[in-house]
Amino acid sequence: MSNSEQRFKDVATQDFGEDEEARYRAFELLDNEMQASDALEPAIADLEKSQVTRQWLRWSFYGLTLLIGLWIVISDGKQTIEDRSYIFIPGMGGSSMIGSGPSDQATWGTELSREEKIILYGDTRYSTRSQQMHGLWAMEPENPAYFIEYAMAYHEDTGILPADFLKQANEIDPDNGWYSLVLAGVTSKDTVQKKPRAKPASNPRGGRGKRMTPKARARENTAPVKKPLVEYEVIDEANFKEALAGLYRSASMPQYESHQLGLFKKRISLLPQGGDFVTRLKPIAYMAAMPSHVFRVFGLHRVVRAEASRCGQEKDAEGLKKLISAWEITGRRLNADTVTLIDALIARAWVEGSLETFAKAALECDMPEVAKRFTELDEDAKTRKELRNERSKETESFNILEKKGGMLQVMGMPMIDRQVDFPDEVGDVHLKPGRMVDHAFFGRMLSASAWLLMLIVAAGVYVYRFRYGRVVGKLSTRLMALAKPVDLLWIMAGGVLAPLAYYWLINRYSPWSVTHHALLFYVGIPALGQFLCMFVLMLVLPLMITRWRLGKRAGMLGFGVRGQSWAWLWVLLVIVALPCFGFMPEDVDQLTFVMWSALACVAICALWLLARAVMANFGKRDLALKRVLVSRLLVMPYALAAFIMAVLVSVYHQQEYHWVSQDTDFMPSAEEPGFSRYEYRVSQQVKKELAEVMGWED
Structure with a gap:
C-alpha cells in the first residue's frame, strides 16, 4: 500500500476517533474500493481542509425549498378546491353546488350585497325554489321580470301556476x-x-320486415320512405x-315580452369574470x-x-x-x-x-x-x-376543432354550430386562448403531481444512507467533502435546470410544441409525454452527472465513466422523444407510430432507472459506500427539482389567468x-x- 493511500484512509476515517472497531471496518470498506488514480492527492487535500459549514448550508437549502414549495402548492390547491366547491347551480335547492361547500354567503365572494345575491339565487333562507323567488319578487313587487321568476318557480315546484297569475300580470304588466x-x-x-299509425304492410318476401340501412337502400336502388x-x-x-x-x-x-333579456343582463353583470x-x-x-x-x-x-x-x-x-x-x-x-x-x-x-x-x-x-x-x-x-x-x-375525425380547440370549444361548438345553416369559419386565432387554458391547467396539475413525486424521491434518496449502518453512513459523510461547489453546480444545472430549459424551449417556442394542438388530441398523450420527458430527465441526468463528477473527484474509489455509455443512450432517447411528442403527421398510422415510439423511448429510460433503484436496494453490499455517496449528492438536485415543480404550479396558474382573460368567446x-x-x-x-x-x- 502506498503512502498516499494510507494518508487518504487516515484522513477519511478520522471522524471515528477512538472507535477502533468502526475505524477498522471503514478501512476494510476503503480497501475494497481503492484504485490507482490521479485524483488521490487532490482528494487528500480536500479532506484535510474540509469544513462542517457545508452540512449546515445543505440543510438550510432543503428546509427553504421544502417550505416554499409547500406554501405554493398548498395555497394553490386550497384555492382550487374552494373554487370548485362554490360553483352554484340555481334551481337545485338554495345552497346546492358542484362539489361541497357552505351556503350562498361564501359562494362568489362577500363583495355582493344581499340584494344582488337575491337577484342571482333568490332568497336562500327558504328551502323551496318558489319561496326563494318569492323573496326576489317581494324585493320589487312592480318588476314583471321578478314576478315571472316567482311564477315559473311556483310552477316548477307545484306543477301549476299561481291562482292569481293573470290577475297579477294584468296589474303589473297589462x-x-x-x-x-x-x-x-x-x-x-x-x-x-x-x-x-296504421301498421305497415307485411313483407312480401315473408318474415319480419327490417328497417333498411342507407347502404342497403343504395344497393337496392330504392328511395327512402317518406315518414308519415x-x-x-x-x-x-x-x-x-x-x-x-x-x-x-x-x-x-x-304587446309580447318575457322580460328575460333585462334580467339576464343584470345577472350576468353580477357573475365573476375571468379567473382560472x-x-x-x-x-x-x-x-x-x-x-x-x-x-x-x-x-x-x-x-x-x-x-x-x-x-x-x-x-x-x-x-x-x-x-x-x-x-x-x-x-x-x-x-x-x-x-x-x-x-x-x-x-x-x-x-x-x-x-x-x-x-x-x-x-x-x-x-x-x-x-x-x-x-x-x-x-x-x-x-x-x-x-x-x-x-x-x-366532419372528419381530425378536423381543426379537434386538433386546435379547447375542451369547452370541442364540447360546445359542434352542438351550437350545427343549429345554423351557415356557421362562421373558425380558425386557430379563435381557438388558441381556449386551448392554452387547457394546457396551462394540465401543466399545473402535472407539476403538482411531479412536486409530490420528487419530494418522495428526494426523501427516499435521503433515507437510503441509513440502509448500510453507521459505519457506511459516517464514512460517506466524511467523503462528501470531495464534492466541491462546482460539482454541485454541475449536477443541479445539468441535471435539473437543463431539462427544464429544454422542455420550456420545445414546449413553448418550437414548432414541436404540443400547445399548437388540442390538449385532448390523441387522448392527451402528446402533452403528457413532453412533461414526462422532462420529469424522467430530471431523475436520470443528476445520477449520470453525479457519477461523472465523482469520477473526477473520487476516482480512487472506483468511480468512472466506464459502464455508463449505454445509460447515456437511454438519456439521448428521451431527449429525442420530447420534440417527437409534438410532431403531428396528418396520417393516423404515422401519428400512432410516432406516439408509441416516443413512449417506448421514455419507458426504456424509466425502466433502466427503476432497475438501477432495485439494484441499489437489493444488489451487492460491496458497492454500499459508492451508492450511499451518490445518494447523498442526489438529495440536493432532487430537492431543487421538487422546488421547481412547485414554482411551475404557480407559473402555469398565472398562464391560466392570462389565457382565460383572452378567451372571451366562451x-x-x-x-x-x-x-x-x-x-x-x-x-x-x-x-x-x-x-x-x-x-x-x-
Missing part, C-alpha cells in the same frame, strides 16, 4: 300576451295525444278549448343551469296541430285562417323575444313542426295558395335540416347575453335565418 301564452301552454299539457305525418287527437276537450282560447287571446294582445380554468366554470355552470321558461309554451304546438287537423277534416277554412294567423303571430313573437339559443330553437321548432300539418289542412279546406306556401316552407325546412345534419356528418357577457358570447351570436343567427325564411325581416 296588455302583454306572454302571460296568456304561458297559461295556455301549461293548460295544454295532456290535452292531446298522437293518433295511432304525425297527427294528434283531442283527449281533454275542456282544457283543449281553454288552451286554444289562450293562444288566440295572446295573439290579440298588442376552474373559476371560469362558475358563470358557465350558472348560466347552463338557468331554466328556460319558453319550454312551457312549446307543448301548445300539439294543440295547434290538432286544431289544424280538425279544421281540415271539417272543411273549416275560416277556423284554419284564424289559427294560422294566431300561430304565425306567436311564432314571430317567440323568435323576436329570443334570448338564448334554446329560445331560438324553440321558436324554430314551433314554426317548422306545424308546416306539413297546415299544408295538408289547407288542401282539405280548398285553399291551394296557402297549401302551396306551407308545402314550400316545409320542404325548405327539411332541406335545410338535412344539410345541417350532412355538414356535421362530413364567457358570458352583458353586452352579448347568453351562456357565452359565441352562443349569443349563434342564437342571433338562428333567429335571423328563421325570420328571413318566414318573411319576418321587419
